[in-house]
Amino acid sequence: MTIVLEAYIREKREKKDILLMTHIVLGYPSMEASMEIVAQMVAAGVDLMELQIPFSEPMADGPVILKANQKALEAGVRVADCFKFAKEATKRFEIPFLFMTYTNILFKYGMEAFAGDMARAGIKGAIVPDLPPEEGDAYLNAMAEQGCHPVYIFSPTTTDERMELLSGKGSGLMYCMARKGVTGKETTFSHDLDTYLDRCKKATDLPLAVGFGVKDKEDVAYLKGKADIAVIGSQTIRIVNEQGIDAVGPFIRNLQ
Amino acid sequence: MDKRGYYGEFGGAFIPEILSATFDDLVAHFNGIKNDPLFWDSYVDLMSTYSCRATPLTYAENLTNHFGGAKIYIKREDLNHTGAHKANNVMGQGLLVKKMGKTRVIAETGAGQHGVATATMAAKFGFDCTIYMGEVDVKRQRPNVFWMEQMGATVIPVTDGTRILKDAINEAFRDWVTNMETTHYVLGTACGPHPFPEMVSYFQSIIGKEARKQILEREGKLPARVYACVGGGSNAMGIFSGFLPDAGVTCVGVEAAGRGLATGEHASRLCTDDASVGVAQGYKTFFLQDDDGQMKETHSIAAGLDYVGVSPILSQLHVEKKARFESATDEEVIAALKLTMQKEGIIPALESAHAFAGAFKEVGNLPPDQCIIINQSGRGDKDIFTVADAFDDPQWKAFIKEKAGDYRA
C-alpha cells in the first residue's frame, strides 16, 4: 500500500522530465472556485496536488497563502467541508491528492479519525509542517494504519543525519524546501541549491519534490534532472488574485 | 529524537523542520548556562547594576486596613528597569545571545513592555532589533512604541489575523525561519516550543527567589497566598516558582475576564471551560479555539493578557490543582487600579491590576495574622491613554485636543 504514490511518480517520470505538483488553499476564493481551479490544473497536466485545509495560525506560510487561509476562514470554511471537497475531487480526477495543514487541525479532529476519513476520501497522504517526527508517534501510527503517506520536509539547514531520520519516517515523497523562510518569497536557483539537492538525493530513495519560490517555466526547467517534482505554491494563488481563475490553466500549460 | 519539554501532556516542540537545528543549538546553549555554576551570579550581578534588583517587597498598609483581612505585600516588578518583569527574561536571553554569537534579536510584544525591554537590551549589547506588534496594540500602547523606536528598534505593526499578541508571535516566527543564522527570537513569555517555557521561567524565577527571602525576613513566615496576573504566564511562573513546593501557600493566577466570562469576550483559558487542549505556535496547551481547532478572537483591556494560549507549565499546574486560576473583568481591574493609586500611591500596569483585583476579592476573608503577596508585574505609565479613557477624564481629553491643535498648526 505504502508504495502506491511512489510507484505513480516513478511511472509518470518515465514519460516526463519533471512532474508538477500544485498547492491550493481550500475555500479560497470559494469552495466552488477551488473545484474549478483543480479542474483547470488537472486539464493542464498537473500530476499531483496539495489541498491545504485552512488554519488560523499558518506559521510556515508567507503573506500570499496566509491571506488565503484567512479569507477562507472568514468565508466560513470548516474542516468537514474540506473532507467533502476531497471526496468529490478524488472521485472526479485521476491524479493523487495530498492534504497540507497544521497539527492542530489533525489533533482536534483526532489523529485516527483524521487519517481514517482521509483514506475514505481517497487522499493519499499529508504534509504537516509543524509536526516533526519527535512529536509524531500518534500521527505516524494512524497514517500507517490507513495506508496514507506521511510526507516529511527537508530544509537546507537539515543535517545529513537528520535527513536519513526523516526519510525513514516519511513515505510517498520527500518535500525539499528550496530555501529558508516562509512560502511565497523569491528563490535564487543557484549552485547552493544544487549542492543541497545532491545531499537530499543521497539521503533518501524517495522521489524529491522541490518547492518554495518555484514560480515560472525557467524555475521548473532548472529543476529538471535534479528533482522529480516541481511544486508551485503561492504563484498560482497570485495568478488567481491578479488574473482570475481562468488564467490558471494557461499558466500551468506554459510551465512545461 | 527525544520528546522534549513536556509538563504532563503539555508543552513539546512543534516546530517546522527549518528551525530544527536552531532549536538544537538553543537547547544546548541554555543547558550550558543552566549547568554553569557561575552563570546565575553573573546574571544577578547584571540585574542588580543595570536594573535595581532585588526589587522591593512593599507592605501595603492602607490597602490592608481598607480590606481588614490578611496583610498585603506587593512585589515591585514595576521598579525593575523598563518598568516590568519582562526585563528579567530579556537580559537573561541577551546574555545567551552573546554566547551564541548572534547579532540580531527579534521579539513579539503585546503591551509593549517586552518590546521595550528587548529594544533596551539590544541597545546595551549592540544588537540589531526588530519588534513585531499587532496593529491593535500599536494603537493602545503608543508610548511604548515611541520608546522602542527611540532606542533604535524597528517596530513592525502586524495587520494579519486578530492583529494582537498571537499574530505578532506568528510574524516573529516568519522572520526567524528566514534569518535564524544571525537572529535570535527573544520570546517574551513562558509559552512557545521547548525550551522557551522552561527558559523564560528560569530567568523569571529571580522574582520568586527574592520574594520568598523578603517575606521570610519581614514576616518570619510564608504568605497564605501569592497572586499574579496570567497572560502567557511568565510573571506568574516567576513568582510562583518561589512558593510552589510549599503546601501552605496557594498560588493564584488571575486571567483576563474582559467584558465578562459569559460574554465570550475574554482571555481566560484555565479558569473557564471555554478553552480546550490544542497545538499552535509550536506548543501544546489550553487554547481558546473552536471545534475545528481555529483560534478565537480574545479580548482584554490589558494588551499583555489578550492571548489565546497559556504556558504549558501553568496548564499542568492547573490540571494537577497545584495552582488555582481566577479571573477579573475589565471593570473590576479599573476599580482595583483606582483604589491602589489612591490608597498606596502606586500605579500598576493594567495587566498587573488583574492580580490586584483578584486578591481584593479574597483578602478580606483571610485572618489578619496571615499575609499575601501580589506580584505587581509592571507599572501603569504605558496605559495612560487607556486608563484616561476608562476614567473618561475631561482634563486629559482637553489636553489631547490642545496638543493635536499644536501639531496641526
Ligand SMILES: Cc1ncc(COP(=O)(O)O)c(C=O)c1O
Ligand atoms: C506588565 C505586564 N504584566 C504581565 C504581562 C503578561 O505576561 P506574562 O503572563 O508572561 O507575565 C505583560 C505582558 O505583556 C506585561 O507587560
